[in-house]
Amino acid sequence: MNALVLACLGMTGAGWSAQAVAQTRPLASAPKGKTSGEYFKNVTTATLKPLTPSDFIGAMGVMTAAVGYDCSNCHPGAGTDKFDWVSDAIPQKVTARKMIDMVAAINKNFFGGAQQVTCWSCHHGLDLPTTSIALDKLYGEPLDEKRDLVLPQAGEPPASKIFDQYIEALGGAQKVAAVKSYIATGASRGYAGVGGSGAFQIYAQVPNSRGVWINFPEHPDRGTSAWTYNGNTGWISQPRAYIPIYELTGSDLVGARLDGVVGMPNQIRDAFATWRVGAEELINDREVYVVQGTAPGSGVLATLYFDKQSHLLVRFVRRTPSPVGRITIQQDFDNYKEVAGVKFPFKYSFLWLDGRFTAEINDLKVNVPIDPAKFGQPAAN
Numbered sequence: 001m002n003a004l005v006l007a008c009l010g011m012t013g014a015g016w017s018a019q020a021v022a023q024t025r026p027l028a029s030a031p032k033g034k035t036s037g038e039y040f041k042n043v044t045t046a047t048l049k050p051l052t053p054s055d056f057i058g059a060m061g062v063m064t065a066a067v068g069y070d071c072s073n074c075h076p077g078a079g080t081d082k083f084d085w086v087s088d089a090i091p092q093k094v095t096a097r098k099m100i101d102m103v104a105a106i107n108k109n110f111f112g113g114a115q116q117v118t119c120w121s122c123h124h125g126l127d128l129p130t131t132s133i134a135l136d137k138l139y140g141e142p143l144d145e146k147r148d149l150v151l152p153q154a155g156e157p158p159a160s161k162i163f164d165q166y167i168e169a170l171g172g173a174q175k176v177a178a179v180k181s182y183i184a185t186g187a188s189r190g191y192a193g194v195g196g197s198g199a200f201q202i203y204a205q206v207p208n209s210r211g212v213w214i215n216f217p218e219h220p221d222r223g224t225s226a227w228t229y230n231g232n233t234g235w236i237s238q239p240r241a242y243i244p245i246y247e248l249t250g251s252d253l254v255g256a257r258l259d260g261v262v263g264m265p266n267q268i269r270d271a272f273a274t275w276r277v278g279a280e281e282l283i284n285d286r287e288v289y290v291v292q293g294t295a296p297g298s299g300v301l302a303t304l305y306f307d308k309q310s311h312l313l314v315r316f317v318r319r320t321p322s323p324v325g326r327i328t329i330q331q332d333f334d335n336y337k338e339v340a341g342v343k344f345p346f347k348y349s350f351l352w353l354d355g356r357f358t359a360e361i362n363d364l365k366v367n368v369p370i371d372p373a374k375f376g377q378p379a380a381n
């Protein structure tokens with residue numbers, strides 16, 4: 001899913017997107033093949049200009065989160081009906097443009113073009129970065145923030161063994177391979193009850209087709225949100241977002257494919273040619289193995305966390321590149337239950353830069369025919 005997904009759901013945790021991009025529907029759809037420099041009116045930085053419009057909006061999400069802003073801190077009227085995305089009237093936007101160039105220059109001049117420095121490196125959620133350490137922090141809890149790239153850790157089992165154990169824990173290779181499709185139905189809910197509950201469905205089919213659909217039966221005006229991928233193309237429909245419906249391109253498309261692969265357990269290990277197993281971590285006080293794959297050339301990182309005891313997949317984090325820092329999307333899986341001899345998660349949490357929601361599954365059907373439209377282009381809301 002893309003960084004703006006929650007805009008449509010009105011379930012934001014961080015809160016910028018729903019308010020800021022509601023009522024701002026200048027676009028019917030994002031045209032394929034146009035760069036941001038061509039598509040937008042006032043995009044001038046060398047690194048953001050070549051992005052697809054969807055990746056550009058993702059980069060805006062990264063910047064917004066990194067400095068602890070919402071869109072309206074740089075764009076006049078964002079979140080009202082008197083928005084102006086093009087204007088340079090707010091000094092922070094002008095500063096941000098310099099910062100984009102600065103980040104590019106630091107990475108080019110000092111890190112051989114690798115993206116080592118991002119907005120987050122300095123800002124850490126503050127608009128004015130701190131300059132010196134507070135001494136109580138120096139002697140306080142150690143920082144446990146992790147870098148994106150997982151380094152191989154000696155003494156951990158090989159990834160192949162962790163995948164084998166996972167498949168075994170799910171029900172064994174034979175039963176898992178027999179699952180060609182499933183439909184999971186339930187209810188989604190924003191954190192702290194924000195946003196009301198939605199009717200939630202996941203459609204999945206081998207090898208990697210996936211559709212996640214949400215609508216609000218009690219509030220039909222909120223439209224239908226959908227994230228689809230059919231093995232070839234993918235779409236996002238988010239009725240209240242800046243771009244209400246668009247075809248995925250660039251990093252978004254690679255990410256959608258990964259979501260499809262992870263949704264079909266039998267496919268995961270083939271998603272990347274090589275996997276690294278890093279140091280174990282704790283998730284909710286449970287020890288987990290950390291397995292990371294990288295798609296060569298694409299800069300996309302997929303990190304999978306498997307419970308050391310149950311061997312089940314508990315977290316999937318994908319990071320797709322942008323010139324200002326990676327766009328991060330996290331899915332947590334919980335409450336595994338057996339259907340047709342195979343365990344499926346019955347609780348999902350989705351988290352990304354501008355919001356989060358959970359979904360509880362109450363019905364799951366295996367190997368039922370699925371209308372291809374569920375993986376295709378959603379109808380306009």
Ligand code: HEC
Nearest residue numbers: 040041042043044045048060064069071074085086096097
């Ligand atoms: C920290 C300041 C900052 C924040 C916060 C911010 N932007 Fe931007 N935005 C910019 C800058 C700078 C540009 C121009 C980039 C360039 O010239 O390459 C821009 C350009 C844009 C444009 C292109 C408009 C046009 O036609 O020229 C859109 C659309 C946009 N931003 C959307 C958003 C959205 C949506 C959010 C909230 C998720 C957001 N921005 C948050 C700084 C910001």
Ligand code: HEC
Nearest residue numbers: 063067092095096099100103118119121122127128129324
């Ligand atoms: C190398 C460290 C560093 C990086 C990387 C960095 N910044 Fe900054 N940024 C600063 C510092 C330091 C200031 C404060 C300058 C001052 O006080 O005059 C600042 C100020 C700002 C401000 C103005 C805040 C205000 O209230 O005036 C914005 C907006 C901003 N940065 C956005 C960004 C964005 C967006 C990125 C990523 C594209 C970024 N910065 C990357 C160090 C950094």
